[in-house]
Amino acid sequence: MSKPKVIIIGAGLTGLATAYLLLKKGIEFIVLEANEIIGGRIETITGSHATTMEMGATWFGRQHPQLIKLLDELKLDYFKQHTQGVSLFETMSFVPPQKFEIPDSEEPSYRIVGGTKMLIEKLVSQVGLQNIKTQTKVISIKEIGNQLELTDSHGDRYLASQVISTLPPNLLVKTIQFEPNLPESFVQLAQETHTWMGESIKFAVEYAKPFWRENGFSGTLFSQASIINEMYDHCTFDTTGFALKGFLNGGTNTLSKEDRKAKVIAQLIKGFGPAAADYIEYHEKVWREDSLAFYPYETLVMGHQNNGHVLYKNALLNEKLYISGSETASQNPGYMDGAIVAAKTIVSKFQ
Ligand SMILES: Cc1cc2nc3c(=O)[nH]c(=O)nc-3n(C[C@H](O)[C@H](O)[C@H](O)COP(=O)(O)OP(=O)(O)OC[C@H]3O[C@@H](n4cnc5c(N)ncnc54)[C@H](O)[C@@H]3O)c2cc1C
Incomplete structure (x- = not known):
């Protein structure tokens, strides 16, 4: 002992x-x-094309002074969440998503460089x-x-x-x-x-290039109608790794991973066009299944x-x-x- x-x-x-x-x-x-x-x-995972993707905590803001103080003390850098471009809001499944832009004046959220x-x-x-x-x-x-x-x-x-x-x-x-x-x-x-966040389901889709940015989209998407409820651009700080990442409807924990994945990719194609089908890897974490x-x-x-x-x-x-x-x-x-x-x-x- x-x-x-x-x-x-x-x-x-x-x-x-x-x-x-x-x-x-x-x-x-x-x-x-x-x-x-x-x-x-x-929990930061790394995709086969070296994109770091967050299955757990990701963002913070100026409202989080103790965290920012610690990051500064530990000499860890952080950067603004990418929001430039056209964002999507899907109210109902039978109408196309509404388009909107997030003003630059909006209070930003930040991510840690390197994950x-x-x-x-x-x-x-x-x-x-x-x-x-x-x-x-x-x-x-x-x-x-x-x-x-x-x-x-x-x-x-x-x-x-x-x-x-x-x-x-x-x-x-x-x-x-x-x-x-x-x-x-x-x-x-x-x-x-x-x-x-105990009941949340996080997902990330890694791509070889940020086709959404190239097509004028921010990567931000909110939906009340489909499996992805909330999603953002998740490219790395140095833009060498490319991904979209967000939260799935928590009730879809009853589906299989394959079913969730198929619905996610279909929603991305609907929102951003056929290039969304050309993904490298799909990752997810159903947090309610993590008994720790x-x-x-x-x-x-x-x-x-x-x-x-x-x-x-x-x-x-x-x-x-x-x-x-x-x-x-x-x-x-x-x-x-x-x-x-x-x-x-x-x-x-x-x-
Ligand atoms: C999907 C998701 C997204 C999130 N997004 C954000 C975000 O964007 N911004 C933000 O600020 N926060 C976010 N959070 C919250 C953030 O992750 C937590 O506030 C923070 O990580 C909690 O840290 P903790 O050490 O208090 O608890 P935990 O991280 O839960 O640590 C508890 C530890 O105890 C261990 N443990 C459990 N049982 C035992 C046992 N019996 N014996 C020994 N060890 C045990 C666990 O393995 C774990 O390592 C998110 C969380 C999740 C799940």
């Missing part, structure tokens, strides 16, 4: 930012991560890979005197004086056993706390419901268990900015 220290559960953005801040304070820690990959709801994974990779290099234990799924937490004993799915045990959970609250109370039980009021709150990100709710839970609830400020199990993760943040909960806010809030409590 390892010696007592601070244990961070989860190597998503909150867990890594927490580790980074604890390191700066000289506090010893270890991060336990269930997955074999690091990053949680930040959102750059933020994860930079934090990992700061924190040290040796301090992150992957494929280590915590399944129980037991209070033993002034320590907490964690057990993982392999049966290995870890002792800690303090534990910081960064799991989405609903996932935490549904997948980790506690002894003694956590307060009923907390469990109830966690079960009714929305996991941002999402657990189904027992009742109807609306987007952002109970995010940033004041009860998350209270440590549990006699001040040894801290509840963190983006959904608990007092500002911009659910977003990447919220993850940094949550990390800062918890680390400020450590001397």
Whole structure:
């Protein structure tokens, strides 16, 4: 059994930012991560033509000051989302999409150069890979005197004086056993706390060239009538990789991947013409199928419901268990900015 220290559960953005801040304070820690990959709801994939495509978090804006501050500190560049050209809005399936243009004066959103994974990779290099234990799924937490004993799915045990959970609250109370039980009021709150984007389906289609740009389209598309609800140009900063990327109607999780793909390509052909059929690869991620990100709710839970609830400020199990993760943040909960806010809030409590 390892010696007592601070244990961070989860190597998503909150867990890594927490580790980074604890390191700066000289506090010893270890991060336990269930997955074999690091990053949680930040997942950048690379297509066969080297286009980086975001299956998770992508955009941020000036309203996200803590994230921007961290990017600046880590010397990571970002760039404006491409919106120039004709955008499409499909109201009904039997009429052609309406065309509109987004004014240059509109407040832009930004993407990280090289993909959102750059933020994860930079934090990992700061924190040290040796301090992150992957494929280590915590399944129980037991209070033993002034320590907490964690057990993982392999049966290995870890002792800690303090534990910081960064799991989405609903996932935490549904997948980790506690002894003694956590307060009923907390469990109830966690079960009714929305996991941002947990029900979403992301897709990306990689192309050899940005034919939509060449034909005067921005790549932005909104639809109330077809499988793609929202989509944007997803070319790389240096315009060497070309893709369209967005969100599918969440209800289509019941279809097969092949069926979704066929509907996506048909919608792209309808919107942008026959060149859309000439794609390299189709990628998608159904987030509700990722059991390390999402657990189904027992009742109807609306987007952002109970995010940033004041009860998350209270440590549990006699001040040894801290509840963190983006959904608990007092500002911009659910977003990447919220993850940094949550990390800062918890680390400020450590001397
Ligand atoms: C499709 C999608 C699109 C998004 N788009 C945006 C966007 O454009 N802009 C934005 O700001 N935000 C966006 N977000 C939200 C953003 O991704 C999150 O706010 C942020 O990544 C949350 O980080 P986190 O560390 O709090 O949680 P997570 O990333 O969920 O990290 C939790 C970690 O805990 C691990 N874990 C789970 N169970 C266990 C266990 N039992 N033991 C050990 N480890 C465990 C998980 O594997 C994961 O690595 C999006 C999210 C999704 C899913």
